[in-house]
Amino acid sequence: MPLLLPDFTPALPEIFLACAAMALLMLGVFQGEKSAKEVSWLSVAALVIAGALVASRGMERRTGLEDMFIVDGFSMFMKLFVIAGASIALIAAIRFNAREKTERFEFPILILLATTGMMMMISANDLISLYLGLELQSLSLYILTSYNRDDVRSTEAGLKYFVLGAVSSGMLLYGSSMVYGFAGTTSFTSLAEIFGSTDSGSIGIIIGIVFISAGLAFKVSAVPFHMWTPDVYEGAPSQVTSFLSVAPKIAAMALFTRILYDPFGHLVGEWRQIIATISLLSMAVGALGAISQRNFKRLMAYISIGHMGYALAAFAAGTEDGVRGVLIYMAMYVFMVGGTFAIILCMRRDGKAVERIDDLAGLARTQPALAVALAIFMFSMAGIPPLAGFWSKFYVFYAAINANLYTLAILGMVISVVGAFYYIRIVKIMFFDEPAGAFDTPLGAELAGVIFVTALATVLFGIFPSPIISGAEAAAASFFAG
Amino acid sequence: MIALAFWLFATLTVASAVMVISARNTVHSVLFLIFCFFNAAGLFVLLGAEFLAMILVVVYVGAVAVLFLFVVMMLDIDFTELRQGFLRYLPVGIVVGVVLCVEIVFVFKTWILNPDMATVAAAVTPPLDQISNTQALGSLIYTHYVYAFQASGLILLVAMIGAIMLTHRARVGVRKQTISTQVARKREDAVTVVKVPTGEGI
């Protein structure tokens, strides 16, 4: 019997990244702890090369590896932003780790492996590859969360994340088994054909979709599966949180989009209500929960819950506009949240990291550049017009209104006005409160660079949003081309 | 004969599974779990999946459960204490259980199998009358499912890195045996023969 290997070329970036991670692991193991910095920079280089490989693929839709893997414009767009998010977090973490004396070569390697998992999630075209990518990503994140293993908060956060993550994986698998039980196949392509031909799903399918959605909603930390988020964000070491809050969210959102639009696309009437409800609840809980927070990382947790709500609002549309809205939202999200976390990593006073919002008081007088950058991120997240965040919200609500989801759109706008309160409060604390003392300087070239680039991107994409928007449009078009 | 063996294995599997959760002594629970694996392996044999059966015994019984037993024996857990909240949480548990049961009933009541299921499932399986079970499994794993197989390998790698990273501590001040230096040691490096003149010392 001839053994024929499938075509591996569509997965080239993933294979490269996995091999790079293993090679760097060997390097780290043989060189010991002192190689941490070297491994970190080489990991960044590996991410850049993987990004180049992704970009060189083009937007053409192709499946490979026995139909388990798919590449198209959508996956390319999402992968590039996952890689951008991972690189930002990794570069920002290098200096932070050096200062906190937490340098270990496993850190960049786990980030590389987690990124590989995310790219596998984005390209999943089968329930099996979906699950494997998801687990690769999650397992790396659980470990990273308890990275400071001597710190009670970090280990507690890791344990919490692990236990709840395992529950959500269980729900996902339960849902998948229902779907498999009906269709007898796990491939998205065949599933789409089957659901396209049968007029409506049976209750089994609906329950399957509900469970899969619940599992994925956990991964994007959408309400009512958000409980882990504040604790994990606060407990995890800051350099990990900055990774945790950006790249995995994009990957999970991409996966969510892929699975509900592609195999279950014909059942949009069945799942739209679920997504709209989740979206509305996430926006509301994100906004209301954020108001009373004193810890900046905890605040960011609620902010990211809210952001996921907005992205899901576009998602609920179920149209090409919706996909475009999600793409634009996640793209802008990378710069805003990545930049904000780089600033959190700068918050050190007298050699110790601080993370309370009050510690920002009077920042405008002590470190005006940092204050301006943070103000840019805050205004952008609030959706104030000339900044990137405005466009992301604009296209979200545009998609929702075009799909006749008026209630969702109107309530979302009201909530975003409520949300502006805590963004503006931070700006007020920075610019008008009595200074609480300067943060330790120098910030380090890496951190300063990351903050500068992300702030610049936030402003530039606010003024000239067309590259992202046209890219997202092409990606969304290629998603529906297949 | 086959039917008899099936009922034997099936009954024992279920009975030992029940004992796993109802035994008072945790070590007994683990032993019943092992017995359960063993019977499950028997069921695999009856299905003609002999490779899986043996691997189940080798991996789960021979390695995983041993470590399980290790941990359970070393930890002094009083499970009666852990069960104290049982009655308090029982209503919640029952509600969840009933909801899941109702869901399953609904699902099965309206179950429509995809008519093409048989062809979809059979497409990838090599003909079993031509090659052995082990060979069939191998040729599928390394061709059709090579992506899933390799991805699982990556997940295990991450687990290994994690286990080492979270628990391994390089202790200082430990004198380790380095066998290579011991072997490489020569007599000239260690001992010198000195001629000691009588009555003078060194």
Added chain:
Amino acid sequence: MANLLNNYLLPLIIIVLEILAIVVPLLVAVAYLTYFERKVLAAAQLRKGPNVVGPFGLLQPLADGLKLMMKETVIPSGANRVVFIAAPILTFTLSLIAWAVIPIQAGVVLADINVGILYLFAISSLGVYGIIMAGWSSNSKYAFLGALRSAAQMVSYEVSMGFVIVTVLLCAGSLNLSAIVNSQAGSYGLLNWYWLPLLPMFVVFFISVLAETNRSPFDLPEGESELVAGFFVEYSAMTFALFFLGEYGNMILMSAMTSILFLGGWLSPLPFAPFTWIPGFVWLFAKIAFVLFCFLWVRATFPRFRYDQLMRLGWKVFLPLSLGWLVLTAGVLTAIRTWSGTGG
């Protein structure tokens, strides 16, 4: 009624008879292995060994057996009775049931299953339970420590043993034991057997077998100078005898496994006329006896390992070595197959 007789009863009787045909000689072999051991050790230490009971002391094993049967079975008051009794029975049973798949001669095997080697491996990996259960249920710290040591030791060495087995079955292309023996047949006789092409694996396997059967120099589980007698301190009379039988049975089993995997099973070492007339089982027995002699030889020669040395050897030497050799073997086989153009 006749139907029932023909369909169930008759096959059952035949199976039982077949089992007895293997088990009875095996038990005799176990008894005389103890005699053999004492004689070999005595010779190594320039003593005489047993020579009082019967001619040349040949009845000594029977006398020992009789003594153990006459003694009282003591169960410690703190012991977990069921597990305590079950442990020796398990050990003994496991050492017997593995023989079902051992081919004694071409075509002579009780159960000629497809995955014979995996079955053997699975059964030998179960052996650890007898020890853990005994150690735990005795409620004694020496027994428990011995059990923990032995469990860790057996699990560790099983890993490299598994890789060695995979290497062999890559060469043989089958998991069936008879097929593995047949694939070693060739015109060069004993030079065709796998011990030569896979020499490093043969050495790793033999040493791992010593560790797996808790034989010296890896007999830490019963290390009498530290742990009195290890996991079976609390056992006496028949329960002890069962452990004893089980352990020696395991030794014979592992020797048989070594003979089949590396020493050509029932094949004659010199594949021409006078030697091929000798029936295969004689060759197999001779090979088993040779491997057993090596066991005893090692025992008479080497001091006991320290525990960290034992773990180092297993994980840091054998595991990488066997893994590397596995990759190498696979590569060589693929290369041969590609060049000879028989497949791909």
